[in-house]
Amino acid sequence: MKSRKYSKTIIAFVAALIIVLAAGTVGVTRSALSIFSDEYPMQFEMYHIGITLNENDKPLAWRNYLEEAWHTNAEASLLGGIEKFSFGTTYDEKLSVTNSGAVDEYVRVTIYKYWLNEDGSKAQDLDPGFIDIKLVAGDNGWILDDEYSGDGERVVLYYTKPLSGTESGNSETTPYFTDTVTVDGDVKLFVTQTETTVDDEGYTVVTNKYTYDGKTFCIDVQADGVQTHNAEDAIKGAWGRTVTIDEEGILSLEKEA
Numbered sequence: 001m002k003s004r005k006y007s008k009t010i011i012a013f014v015a016a017l018i019i020v021l022a023a024g025t026v027g028v029t030r031s032a033l034s035i036f037s038d039e040y041p042m043q044f045e046m047y048h049i050g051i052t053l054n055e056n057d058k059p060l061a062w063r064n065y066l067e068e069a070w071h072t073n074a075e076a077s078l079l080g081g082i083e084k085f086s087f088g089t090t091y092d093e094k095l096s097v098t099n100s101g102a103v104d105e106y107v108r109v110t111i112y113k114y115w116l117n118e119d120g121s122k123a124q125d126l127d128p129g130f131i132d133i134k135l136v137a138g139d140n141g142w143i144l145d146d147e148y149s150g151d152g153e154r155v156v157l158y159y160t161k162p163l164s165g166t167e168s169g170n171s172e173t174t175p176y177f178t179d180t181v182t183v184d185g186d187v188k189l190f191v192t193q194t195e196t197t198v199d200d201e202g203y204t205v206v207t208n209k210y211t212y213d214g215k216t217f218c219i220d221v222q223a224d225g226v227q228t229h230n231a232e233d234a235i236k237g238a239w240g241r242t243v244t245i246d247e248e249g250i251l252s253l254e255k256e257a
Contacts, residue, residue: 050101050165051225054173056094064100088185093133097223098173099163105225106251107163108239109177111155112220115212123215128153130184131217140175145241147256158243160251162228181219187212 050064061072085091097107111133115126129152137144137157145156157177164172190211197204226234228249235243235251242254 048102048165048167049105049225049227050099051105051107051223052098052100053221053223054096054098056092057096059098062098062100085183087183087187090180090182093178093181094176095178095221096174096176097159097163097225098171099165099225100171101165101225102167103165104162104168104228105165106228106231106235107159107174108224108226109157110222110224111157111178112218112222113153113155114218116216116218118214126212126215130187131219132182132184133219134179134181136176136179142175142177143253145253147253148241158251158253162231162249163225183217 050062052062053060059073063071095109097109099105099107113128113131113133115123115128115131117123133155135144135155135157136142141159141161142157143160145158148154148156159174159177163174164170188210192209192211194207194209195204196207224239226238231245231251232243235241242256244252244254246252
C-alpha cells in the first residue's frame with residue numbers, strides 16, 4: 001500500500017488575565033487583576049489610608065481602611081468588553097491610581113507577567129516577554145525602579161509626587177502608568193513536531209505540539225500607598241526601599257548598596 005502522510009495540528013489557545021483581590025478571587029469573563037494595599041499608618045489611624053486602581057478611567061478595585069473589605073466594580077474588568085481576545089492585537093489598558101483615603105500619600109505599583117499551565121501551576125519555562133504591557137513613565141511623574149524590575153516578569157513603578165487625599169480638598173489621581181497590552185502572536189511559532197508510523201495502516205502521522213497550547217497568560221497589578229508623613233522612613237519600613245524626598249515633596253530612588 002502506498003504510504004500516506006497526514007498532518008495533525010493540535011492547538012487550543014486559552015487567553016486570560018486573572019484578577020485576584022485580597023478578599024478573594026473575582027471571576028471575570030476573561031481576566032483579572034490583582035490589587036493589594038497594606039496599611040502603613042505610622043502616626044495615623046488606618047482608615048486615613050485608601051487606594052483605588054483604575055482601568056480606562058473606571059475604578060476597578062479599591063479599599064479605604066475605614067472598612068475591612070475590598071470593593072470591586074462589577075462593570076469593569078481587565079480587557080472588559082472584548083468578546084474574543086486575539087494574539088498580536090493591541091488593546092487599550094490604561095491604568096492609574098487614585099488616593100481615595102483622607103491623607104496625602106505616595107504610591108507604588110508592581111506589575112507581574114507570567115504564564116500558567118493547564119493545572120494552574122506556574123509555567124517556569126515560558127517567556128513572560130511575550131506579554132507586552134506598554135508602560136507610560138518619565139515626564140508624567142512615574143519612574144521605573146530598575147533595581148527591583150527584571151527577568152521580564154516584574155516591573156516596579158513609583159509615582160514621584162505626593163498624591164492628595166480628601167483632607168487636602170480632593171482625591172487626586174495619577175496619570176496613566178500603562179497604555180496598551182499585547183500578547184505577541186509569535187507564541188504560535190513555538191512548536192515541537194513528532195512523527196508516528198502506524199505500521200498496520202501504512203502511513204505516518206505528523207503531530208505539531210504548540211509550546212503555548214493550553215497555557216494561560218496572566219497580568220497581576222499590585223498597588224500600595226504610604227502616607228507622606230515621615231515618608232522616607234515609612235517607605236523604607238513598608239517597602240524596604242531607600243528614597244529621598246526633596247523640599248518640594250518629589251521622591252527619588254537611591255541606589256541600593
